[in-house]
Amino acid sequence: MSDTPLLEIRDFTMKYAGSSAAAVDKFSLVLPESPATITTIAGESGSGKTTLANAVLGFLTPTSGSISFRGRDIARLGRRQRADYRRSVQAIFQDPYAAYNPFYPIRHTLLQVIRQFGLASSRRQARTLMNDAVALVGMRGDEVLDKHPHQLSGGQRQRIMFARAHLVRPQLIVADEPVSMIDASLRATIIDIMLKMRDEDGISFLYITHDLSTAYQIGNEIVILYSGRVAESGEVADVIEQPKHPYAQLLIESVPVPDPRRRWQDEVSLAAEDGAHRSQQRCLYAPRCPRRMDKCDEGVPGMYQIAGTHQAACYLYE
């Protein structure tokens, strides 16, 4: 049983009450037990990224399909297994301020985790754990542990969240937009922390973001979602350097390049952004697509292989 995957999502579909369209439609993904990987889930708001994160964290029950962690369906865990799951999978969210109790110093946030999971048998050991965790994210215990959340910058608060998650030595961290509220110039520090945790501690990540520049720096696989469906997936370098799906191409071309001599050339429009058409049995990007063909309106494109693991859900590659 050594090749049981760490996380296996099979045909996960989520429909919210009152909505005819699925927020996520038949999504599948496998993360290996080892080596640890960082898998990016990218897409615009409303593409289903956060629904996916919440389902993996066990906050949502799938409408259909399944999510298994180390071979067990997470919707059917016993008490003990559930506690174990809660420890093995940690979450980091977009707004690092909302995750703290503003009345208590940073020390309190970390101590809670240590107590909850019985990580230390003495105060001294707890202190060592906290100092190590904070050092891992490039800060010093004596400088930050007694501060209150509002006394730290957004980047520092988010780094402490990574330290907190690391304390319990999880196998998977679901990071939902961890850099989107952090200054562009400080995003690199978060990337470094994720890479370090992956390479030195064997922690896998589900990295949910709309920031493709950081995804590109981080590596492994990427899945680009559009309207709840996978538009393109593959190795990060393949997808970002040679995007195939017209949506992926637009998305990647729209990421600002830090070079004033390589400015955006074409005007883009969001013509169909109010989406009057509601048929689901077709390519959902067709109304916006510059390369739309008749068949795009007649059926849902499957995933067509480009090379290796690189796939695109577009009839151009049928």
Add this chain to the structure above:
Amino acid sequence: MSDAVLEVEGLKVEYQTSSGPAVAVNGISFQVFPGETLGLVGESGCGKSTTAMAILNLVQAPGRIAEGSIRLNGTELSTLNPRSMRRIRWQEVALIPQGAMDSLNPVVRVDSQIAEVIEDHEGRQRFADMHERITELLGMVGLPARVGRLYPHELSGGMKQRVCIAMAIALRPKLLVADEPTSALDVVVQRVVAQTLLDVTQRLGMAMILIGHDIALQAQLVDRMAVMYAGSIVEVGRVESIFDHPSHPYTQLLVSSVPSITERRRRPSDATVREVHHRPSGCVFRLRCPQAFDRCRAEVPAMRELVPGHVVACHLYAGGSGEPAPAEAAGHV
């Protein structure tokens, strides 16, 4: 007399706190020329939004403009009475504040909100004229006329942001101040909104100050860029000149640390960079600066011109005894 639309000189803004005044903007000077886009870039807390508010004379207590002058087409704004300032806002200089799209009134239709701005300054208008004007404004920001009859919650983030742009240009001001106008938007929408901004300001011959922390986005949009750190402007120049020869060590850090989508590289980790919260003596950046030396502690560096139009406040370019001439040191030669 200068031909600048806006001239800011020695602007200092402080906030009164229980432990004395906290200086958010510390004596900055810059100009904006007709029709140009000036980027004001820096990390959160550097004072860029405070600068925007000061230009509009909107700094609220406990904050105040402590020193300096702000001249818009020759009119001094910092001492203007509230009534006259009201007349100038929207008409001469308009602000798109941070998170503007969330400041739309949720219970008023879009067209009425735009009409309110116009009538506030020009008095009541004939319905047909107003309708035509609003349709034209919406068209300029790429929105169909029917958007006027909608409520803000019926619009996407990108559409709301474009409504805010339409309001800001309604009275054809000479200067537009846009504070992070595309943050919280997806990349594709960000690109559309940014293009809309550039397009309307160019078409109307307006100057713009574009405030942001994303230096890559600035590279795409602005003509000149001013880099701000801890309340001070440390470097100003044409955007190409700054990207070719980032000269202040802080600008160098900004330019090199932004994750890029065109170049996959492992840069030296700056996870250990200390974020410093108090202003040190001498140079504001010296505690984070990899090249700091004795003089940086003792003396605040003055602005020096490296090449025409590109200035930097850093002792590395002070010249004098045996040191390289400014342009040479910055790699300009």
